[in-house]
Amino acid sequence: MELRERIADGELRAREVVDAHIARIERVEGDVNAFLATAPELARERADRIDRGDTGGGPLTGVPVGIKDLTGQVAGVPHTSGSSVFAEADVVPESNSVSVDRLEAAGTVVLGTTNTPELGHKAMTDNEVVGPTANPHDPGRNAGGSSGGSAAAVAAGMVPLATGSDSGGSIRIPAALCGVYGLKPSYRVIPWDEFQDVLGNRIHHAVVGPITRSVEDAAEMLSAMAGHLPGDPASRPVDMDFRGAVEAPAADLDIAYSPDLGLFDVDEAIRETVADSLDAFRAAGASVETVEVEFPFSHADLTEAFETTFSTFMASTVTTIDVREDLDLRAHPAGLSRSLQTVLDTAETVSTADLAATASIRTDLFQRVQSLFKEYDLLVTPTVGNNDIDLTQDFEQHVEWWTDHVPVWPFNYTGHPAASVPAGTDDDGIPVGLQVVGPRFGDETVLTASAAFEREQPWQCLYGG
Numbered sequence: 456m457e458l459r460e461r462i463a464d465g466e467l468r469a470r471e472v473v474d475a476h477i478a479r480i481e482r483v484e485g486d487v488n489a490f491l492a493t494a495p496e497l498a499r500e501r502a503d504r505i506d507r508g509d510t511g512g513g514p515l516t517g518v519p520v521g522i523k524d525l526t527g528q529v530a531g532v533p534h535t536s537g538s539s540v541f542a543e544a545d546v547v548p549e550s551n552s553v554s555v556d557r558l559e560a561a562g563t564v565v566l567g568t569t570n571t572p573e574l575g576h577k578a579m580t581d582n583e584v585v586g587p588t589a590n591p592h593d594p595g596r597n598a599g600g601s602s603g604g605s606a607a608a609v610a611a612g613m614v615p616l617a618t619g620s621d622s623g624g625s626i627r628i629p630a631a632l633c634g635v636y637g638l639k640p641s642y643r644v645i646p647w648d649e650f651q652d653v654l655g656n657r658i659h660h661a662v663v664g665p666i667t668r669s670v671e672d673a674a675e676m677l678s679a680m681a682g683h684l685p686g687d688p689a690s691r692p693v694d695m696d697f698r699g700a701v702e703a704p705a706a707d708l709d710i711a712y713s714p715d716l717g718l719f720d721v722d723e724a725i726r727e728t729v730a731d732s733l734d735a736f737r738a739a740g741a742s743v744e745t746v747e748v749e750f751p752f753s754h755a756d757l758t759e760a761f762e763t764t765f766s767t768f769m770a771s772t773v774t775t776i777d778v779r780e781d782l783d784l785r786a787h788p789a790g791l792s793r794s795l796q797t798v799l800d801t802a803e804t805v806s807t808a809d810l811a812a813t814a815s816i817r818t819d820l821f822q823r824v825q826s827l828f829k830e831y832d833l834l835v836t837p838t839v840g841n842n843d844i845d846l847t848q849d850f851e852q853h854v855e856w857w858t859d860h861v862p863v864w865p866f867n868y869t870g871h872p873a874a875s876v877p878a879g880t881d882d883d884g885i886p887v888g889l890q891v892v893g894p895r896f897g898d899e900t901v902l903t904a905s906a907a908f909e910r911e912q913p914w915q916c917l918y919g920g
Contacts, residue, residue, distance in 0.1 A: 493566060525601065622660070626664050634886030646686075714837065719861070
């Protein structure tokens with residue numbers, strides 16, 4: 456990242472950088488609506504401490520960052536999880552989440568918390584607190600979700616780095632639509648201490664991850680955030696060289712390409728854009744082979760399983776908030792978004808037997824994906840198969856779009872690392888994403904392939920500011 460190098464060399468002061476990004480937010484936030492809360496004074500105070508040499512430095516010293524207001528709490532900044540009930544309760548954390556602590560230890564400066572749908576329950580970003588987040592490439596379209604605020608903020612130049620979380624594609628979907636890089640790491644490479652639900656529902660492998668303009672920046676964020684946390688029993692000791700992976704050669708990689716996983720509807724124009732982009736891997740020396748992926752279940756069966764497990768996952772989150780935070784969202788029906796209420800209503804119809812029955816499909820899915828990695832190093836697909844997502848899309852239409860056209864959420868079942876790489880644009884100028892999936896704990900390989908792609912087919916031209 457040129458920015459951190461210029462700060463380290465003394466060419467720029469942290470306060471200059473922070474002021475410039477705050478000014479950028481003030482100019483474009485009205486059109487994009489990427490933030491739930493900004494913290495300019497806290498950011499300026501931290502930048503001044505950095506310039507005085509009071510913070511100890513770090514590889515990301517002075518670099519601004521946005522924190523998704525769902526899986527990251529920032530001391531002194533209102534925390535809503537995209538919920539008007541949270542907002543009305545005036546929840547202001549006294550301490551940081553672990554991911555925020557680790558990013559600040561690396562030197563970053565938090566500028567604010569980014570927009571998300573209520574509790575991250577859908578793949579587009581709007582809520583009853585501040586409304587929808589627009590795609591910076593077309594303000595009439597939604598940025599995607601649920602990390603849409605983070606992706607839009609990075610794409611619009613409001614911050615160079617942002618955090619996201621992903622339990623059904625929530626990093627990769629907005630990264631694809633906004634034309635930025637987003638990585639869902641392997642499960643619990645980055646620890647999670649939100650909601651104190653360390654032993655709860657893990658079917659969807661919800662994870663924290665980076666959203667950035669470059670692969671190198673994502674590697675720096677991973678290096679800062681990854682590592683075991685004693686308070687998270689699912690977190691793992693990490694022996695991965697994320698920075699080194701960016702520079703590693705991709706010449707020996709064998710890549711399997713599936714245009715639709717044999718399950719999803721992908722528009723022809725997106726198929727063509729993604730297929731053409733695969734030449735970037737070939738130029739880097741990797742081999743790419745188109746494969747037919749066959750599963751012992753139908754798309755309808757997989758979708759039914761997903762809706763069953765995801766709705767109960769969201770219901771368990773609401774219950775955990777009630778028990779651990781003493782905030783019963785169900786007791787405030789007028790404050791709940793109608794779409795979240797729909798998800799919770801679905802969960803009420805799910806029996807224990809229904810939930811248990813999804814295990815067979817989830818197991819078959821995992822084993823089939825695993826079998827691919829016996830022959831190939833990576834699997835690549837389109838990230839989003841249809842870019843038609845209006846700013847305020849009807850929820851029923853949205854669920855159909857999410858389940859039918861977006862081949863990302865199966866990898867939340869399997870726990871494999873997966874990134875979205877900008878692969879080009881469609882006829883309307885909306886970015887098209889390429890999903891890069893690696894074997895379990897093959898995060899370094901995903902980074903290596905992503906960085907090689909970026910070197911051969913740079914995407915910085917997508918950004919206007």
